[in-house]
Each structure stands twice: as C-alpha cells, then as structure tokens.
Amino acid sequence: xxYFITFSxxxxxxxxxxxxxxxxxxxxxxxxxxKEINGGKTVSICASGRTDAGVHAINxxxxxxxxxxxxxxxxxxxxxxxxPPDIYIKSVLEVDEKFHxxxxxxxxxxxxxxxxxxxxxxxxxxxxxxxxxxxVVAMExxxxxxxxxxNFKSFTKVNEEIVDYVRKISQTSLVRDSKDINKLVITFVGxxxxxxxxxxxxxxxxxxxxxxxxxxxxxxxxxxxxxxLSGKTAPSCGLYLRNVFY
Amino acid sequence: xxYFITFSxxxxxxxxxxxxxxxxxxxxxxxxxxKEINGGKTVSICASGRTDAGVHAINxxxxxxxxxxxxxxxxxxxxxxxxPPDIYIKSVLEVDEKFHxxxxxxxxxxxxxxxxxxxxxxxxxxxxxxxxxxxVVAMExxxxxxxxxxNFKSFTKVNEEIVDYVRKISQTSLVRDSKDINKLVITFVGxxxxxxxxxxxxxxxxxxxxxxxxxxxxxxxxxxxxxxLSGKTAPSCGLYLRNVFY
Numbered sequence: 001x002x003y004f005i006t007f008s009x010x011x012x013x014x015x016x017x018x019x020x021x022x023x024x025x026x027x028x029x030x031x032x033x034x035k036e037i038n039g040g041k042t043v044s045i046c047a048s049g050r051t052d053a054g055v056h057a058i059n060x061x062x063x064x065x066x067x068x069x070x071x072x073x074x075x076x077x078x079x080x081x082x083x084p085p086d087i088y089i090k091s092v093l094e095v096d097e098k099f100h101x102x103x104x105x106x107x108x109x110x111x112x113x114x115x116x117x118x119x120x121x122x123x124x125x126x127x128x129x130x131x132x133x134x135x136v137v138a139m140e141x142x143x144x145x146x147x148x149x150x151n152f153k154s155f156t157k158v159n160e161e162i163v164d165y166v167r168k169i170s171q172t173s174l175v176r177d178s179k180d181i182n183k184l185v186i187t188f189v190g191x192x193x194x195x196x197x198x199x200x201x202x203x204x205x206x207x208x209x210x211x212x213x214x215x216x217x218x219x220x221x222x223x224x225x226x227x228x229l230s231g232k233t234a235p236s237c238g239l240y241l242r243n244v245f246y
Numbered sequence: 247x248x249y250f251i252t253f254s255x256x257x258x259x260x261x262x263x264x265x266x267x268x269x270x271x272x273x274x275x276x277x278x279x280x281k282e283i284n285g286g287k288t289v290s291i292c293a294s295g296r297t298d299a300g301v302h303a304i305n306x307x308x309x310x311x312x313x314x315x316x317x318x319x320x321x322x323x324x325x326x327x328x329x330p331p332d333i334y335i336k337s338v339l340e341v342d343e344k345f346h347x348x349x350x351x352x353x354x355x356x357x358x359x360x361x362x363x364x365x366x367x368x369x370x371x372x373x374x375x376x377x378x379x380x381x382v383v384a385m386e387x388x389x390x391x392x393x394x395x396x397n398f399k400s401f402t403k404v405n406e407e408i409v410d411y412v413r414k415i416s417q418t419s420l421v422r423d424s425k426d427i428n429k430l431v432i433t434f435v436g437x438x439x440x441x442x443x444x445x446x447x448x449x450x451x452x453x454x455x456x457x458x459x460x461x462x463x464x465x466x467x468x469x470x471x472x473x474x475l476s477g478k479t480a481p482s483c484g485l486y487l488r489n490v491f492y
Contacts (some may be wrong), residue, residue, distance in 0.1 A: 090364060
C-alpha cells in the first residue's frame, strides 16, 4: 500500500530534511517511526524535495510503501504519538502506487520572513533578524523581474548532475505583515526551485533593498547565469516550504 | 550610577529568570555580561519580578548599579554584543538612585497565547498547543469575573512569606488573533501578579472553555481562597510578560 503524507516541521533543530549519517534529520525521524510501526522492517520515504538545515515546512509532502494493513487514521495517530514534538503529520492518504511525491510535483510555494525592526530574540529561529530598514518598493520591483521562465543558474550552487537550470516562477509577492509592519513576507510560487534558489533570490532582494543594487540588475544577473553575480544567501531560519502542488 | 534596562527574552532555553545554582537563567546571563563590562567586578541586577522557566518576556525591566562611567549607548551595544541570542537589551537609561525596578512597579501586562487549531510544531514553544475547540464566549465571561480587586489565593502557590494575596486586575481581554482565528490571545493588566497566577487563571478559563466549569464558578473560587478549587496550571510556553508600568 502506498501512503501519502502532509507534514510540518520546525527546521531549527534538524540538519535539514534529508538523511545523513549521524545527523538528526526529518527524514530519519520519520523513517525510524515508520520502521517501528512496520514491525521493525525498514520503510523508505520519498518527499517532494529536501529542505536545508534550519528551513521550516508548513506543508511538506511525501509518500512511502508499507506491506502491513493499517488505516490512514491509525497511521496518523501512531506516527504523531511516536514522532518528536518538532515534526507533525497533518494527514495520511492512501494513494495509487503510480503516484510519486517527487516526480509528480507541478509546483511549490515558499515564504521568506524578514524582520526589519528591532531584534526579536523570541523569533530569532523563525524570522530573519535583519533589523534595519529596507527599500521595500525597490525590492518589490526587483522581485517582479524574477517572475517568469528563466535560467536560474545565477541563483544556485552549480552541480554537475543538473542539466537544466530553467524554472518558472509563476507568482511572487512582497507584503508587510498585517500585524507587524516591520516584518516583510516574501512569497514565491513556481514549478520548481533549485538548491538555495529562494535564499539566493532573497539575498539579492535584500541588497536591492539596501540600495547596493538596482532592481534592473536582476535582468543581467539572470542573463549571465553566473552565481558570483547574485549576492549573499539569506539565512535558512526565515524560509518556509508552505505548499507543494500536484 | 544606576542604570535601568528594558529587555526581551525567549524563555524556552532558560530555567526561568531568577539565578539558581548550576542553571542557565536570564539573570545569570545578564550578570555575567555586566561583570565582564564592569572589569570583573560583580554587578547584581534587580528585575521587576521573576518569570518561570519557559515564560517569555517582551518588555522585562531591571535596574543595576555600576561604578564605572559608561554611556547608555555603549552599555547597550556592549551588553548585546556579549549576550546570547535569546536575550536582547532594548534600551538602557540612567536613572535616579532612588528608583527601584521592583518596588516602584505599579502594574504589569501579561499575554497568554492558545492554539485551538491543528498542532503547530513551529510554534510549540511559543503558543500553548491546546489543539481543540474552546467555548470562547464562556471563557470571556469567566475572564470578566477575574477583573477587579480580589484575594487571589486560589490562583497561586501558597507561600508562608506572602501576607497579602489581594491584587487588582484592571483590564482583561480575550480575542482571536487577527491572522489566525484558531489562536486565542488573552491579556491581563494588573497591579501585580502572584506566582503562577496568570497560568492558573488561564488553566481555569480553559476548563470553562471545555464546559467543565461555568463562568460563574469563578466567583466562588475567588471567594473560597483555596488553590485546590481552581484547576490546572496552563503551560509556561504560552505566557509573555509584555509590559511593566512605573
């Protein structure tokens, strides 16, 4: 039976999503719990994609196969009772064995939070504590140049295995939080995102907000397909995987 | 010279505000930093009051005396550069040596956050994850009976040293968060609060919200001055010291 899960996690205390020897990762925590439920037999989960250390997920998705017969409701309760408090399974569905949580993704939504006000220790792991003013109008103009289908090689770690750096960003927004005008909320919806791509785009937008770059610079940075042009990588703590679309 | 500081902290990783042998506390962290600034000579700080383990502060206040001459601006920067990331000094003022951060308090404001929706791992240390519906109208009615001057012995740990359990709650409110209707925000403003008093009042309000108690029960619980009547103590993670008034 193939199961499809939607889950959230606080990335603060994980070395990212993906399993790595000796590290506490989201994948390992979930697979450990599934192994226990599956009578000691290993279960491998396949997520929509990885998230890096410190990155949070509001609706991450994954599938896995298990031989034992268990209702979705029991599996949901069982997993949540065994998982640590920083991971939560929101739903479990039975799906067709042809469904694939990574290959069938048609889009993702990421959100990035920046505090431009006073340093807030309570939100230090959940909102990037930039703590200085930014030119939001310029940032928004820069953001719009990122929309559309582009080669995003300038915004990722170049990897020999990747043959195609073209991705389509269908929708973006930059707004001030309705409860806190010093908090900027940047949203990206796209067909797919390369490694560090959102954090690198946010890093560039911050440089635009600081006046170090012009919004129009985005056009050239995209064109030259060169990572050295695009600026710093924004910290992981401000980033949330909000949704995965199929 | 007497200095008066306003500071915020994330209570999650502290064994409370007050110094205790071998424990990581807010007071100890700040005093360690001040000792360093003060050339190795011990500085004792006096806060408006303690907060328990896990309780957060948005605007905690304290005073301390130092012999060395240092501007408020330098002291602010120096403290923040040496403090851990979960404490932040928001301001430093020079005050008259007659001013006392604890004795001169005329009121405090506390906020308590409850999530009545789906468990949220990202907010688990910052909002009480109650995760079930509550009768907000009944809670609000119960809350109003807590307003005014009362003997709050039923809402604290009885302590031989305390002679007077009378406190005045001047203002309360219970609202749904404007961004998340499942999040309840309960505010208390009063002349002073006994140990565990806010968390015990919230614990009782939750029992009212569950239908286990009636809003009117608050009247009798206050009258009988008996801690065993008032119900569970709500978890510390949902509580914030928002303001101290002088």
